[in-house]
Amino acid sequence: MEREILGDLERYDRQIRIIGIQGQAKLSKTSVLVAGVGGLGCVASTYLAAAGVGKIILVDKGRIEKSNLNRQILYSEKDIEKFKAQVAAEKLRKLNSEIEIEGIVAEINDKNAMELIKKVDIVIDGMDNYRGRFSLNRACIKLNKIFIHGAVHGLFGQLMVIAPNKGPCLQCVIPKEPPQIDIIPIIGVIPAIIASLEVLEAIKIITGIGEPTIGKMIFFDGETMKIHEIKVSKKDDCPICGKIG
Numbered sequence: 001m002e003r004e005i006l007g008d009l010e011r012y013d014r015q016i017r018i019i020g021i022q023g024q025a026k027l028s029k030t031s032v033l034v035a036g037v038g039g040l041g042c043v044a045s046t047y048l049a050a051a052g053v054g055k056i057i058l059v060d061k062g063r064i065e066k067s068n069l070n071r072q073i074l075y076s077e078k079d080i081e082k083f084k085a086q087v088a089a090e091k092l093r094k095l096n097s098e099i100e101i102e103g104i105v106a107e108i109n110d111k112n113a114m115e116l117i118k119k120v121d122i123v124i125d126g127m128d129n130y131r132g133r134f135s136l137n138r139a140c141i142k143l144n145k146i147f148i149h150g151a152v153h154g155l156f157g158q159l160m161v162i163a164p165n166k167g168p169c170l171q172c173v174i175p176k177e178p179p180q181i182d183i184i185p186i187i188g189v190i191p192a193i194i195a196s197l198e199v200l201e202a203i204k205i206i207t208g209i210g211e212p213t214i215g216k217m218i219f220f221d222g223e224t225m226k227i228h229e230i231k232v233s234k235k236d237d238c239p240i241c242g243k244i245g
């Protein structure tokens, strides 16, 4: 039965040895929104598509610039000036024609976040600003969707899984919007590392293997090659998920 739904399984052979055919079927039935198709989103969406996640929605308002090419690996020189969401969707369809991929040119904000997120099961943070992240966090808590947060700067990155009702939300940990940085200095592999971890968390949650990083923020330090973990807890007075206020 599952085989009929999944079609040719050769592509997924190596991962089926870990997650089983049932796990693969779960991936094929899951929809994920990749919020931002920059350094994080390019890598996250590539691995989601490669893994056979059934539906991927890519949202980004931006056009490709030359300075993106040190890290945004779905784009080539000839793509400069084109919309990221559209080029990324096109490239990913070539990687995996058996799944559904949608590219939406839009800026994620409080007005459209709910509408975008209600169609999916999981949201992956590929944003470069906290205003957008806070909109996603709020909408995910309201709609009871998993939000996998990732952020990068320089040689550093952070990761946290937000599972409504199971652990803290992003604003329990970062209550106020940090100042917006116009140009984030970055070594290209750092978003690749964090985005890979975001997809690993998504695959674990969807297929039920391992233990997701709920209730802890993971910090990756590329300077010393160390990973730190900080336990974080839900705040009763959190304006987004708290009981009070």
Ligand SMILES: [Zn+2]
Residues within 6 Å of the ligand: 168, 169, 170, 171, 172, 173, 234, 235, 238, 239, 240, 241, 242
């Ligand atoms: Zn909260």
